[in-house]
Amino acid sequence: MKNAIVDIKDVNKIYGTNHVVKDLNLQVEEGEFLTLLGSSGCGKTTTLRMIAGFEEPTTGSIKVEGEPIEDKEPYERNVNTVFQSYALFPHMTIFDNVAYGLRMKKVPKKEIKERVLEMLEMVQLAGFEKRYPSQLSGGQKQRVAIARALINRPKVLLLDEPLGALDLKLRKQMQLELKRLQKKLNITFIYVTHDQEEALTMSDRIAIMHDGVMDQIGSPTEIYERPATKFVATFIGETNVFDGTIRSIENGRAVVSIENGEITSSGSVEEGVEKNTGFAVNEFVTVSVRPEKMHFSPEPVDGFNVPAMVKDYIYVGSVIKCIAVLPNGNEIKMEKLAGEELPAIGEKIFICWVPEDAVLIHSLDNRFYQSMENIKLA
DSSP states (O other), X not given: OOOEEEEEXXXXXXXXXXXXXXXEEEEEETTOEEEEEXXXXXXXXXXXXXXXXXXXXXXXXXXXXXXXXXXXXXXXXXXXXXXXXXXXXXXXOXXXXXXXXXXXXXXXXXXXXXXXXXXXXHTTOTTOTTOOGGXXXXXXXXXXXXXXXXTTOOSEEEEESTTTTSOHHHHHHHHHHXXXXXXXXXXXXXXXXXXXXXXXXXXXXEEEEETTEEEEEEOHHHHHHSOSSHHHHHHSSOOEEEEEEEEEEETTEEEEEETTEEEEEOOOEETTEETTTTOOTTOEEEEEEOGGGOEEESSOBTTBOEEEEEEEEEEETTEEEXXXXXXXXXXXXXXXXXXXXXXXXXXXXXXXXXXXGOEEEEOTTHHHHHHHHHHHHO
């Protein structure tokens, strides 16, 4: 790992009886675009506010550039924050809004003018310096807020769902714009969002938070292809999940018995590490398979004997989404390219996949399942 510019160690945040952030450990590399991703109430914004200085950790430590920041006021920390609400001064011109931080630091007027014009050029707002916030669109206001934060040359820029108020098309444009700025300036970005696609598009790494705990951290590819928990698998993109028990493990392949039959997950070696190690026969597990990895067959395939009935097709441009129903009523999704030969609606099929494309996940329900088995045995 490169130099960790932000180091969060054993941080907890408790409000009364509400444990919002639990034993959080996170290191953010210098020049990295890291996204804190999760649903509302997971602790991601609270984490950002603790780094910014708007909240204090109940326990634990936060360091920026190796220095503890708990005793520093927000303005003393070498971080700046961009909020969803923009927080621009309505009575000030765009130039004055962007220059505000430099004036507070008593930077010489000549240097202020040079830096403000340079920053407005960088966020593609050259010529807007005499306008007021009320004369700008939502996307332009957000660029002003970003320029105002970046002009102070912070080591770390914190962004709290900054694109949430924008329409879809503009939000996608701003995603690319933010990523371009971050790479050009080489400033560390810590970005909070609940939008999975946004996180996958922009991030070098994603830290997924759930109920105050960081479930997994990794690159977008790692998070999508190899989710560590059932929550991560279902939260990032679409997936099909099958809960069952491991019937056998041979040559790294786990055969899993589910309610509707048997399925297989492979134990291939990736980067020198064999998958499916640490799993045991009779363990209660979850198997996750992305829709684009799913296949169908008119007959059972070796390692698979789960029947389904084709229920519907959804046309989404170059991709056709197939919805099939299992015998227990659960629905699964498959994605096929338009033009592929597909079974008719109502036709019986058998689902399968390349075993290497399935992800075997330790189930959080395993302890409950085992305790129930012990009760039965007793």
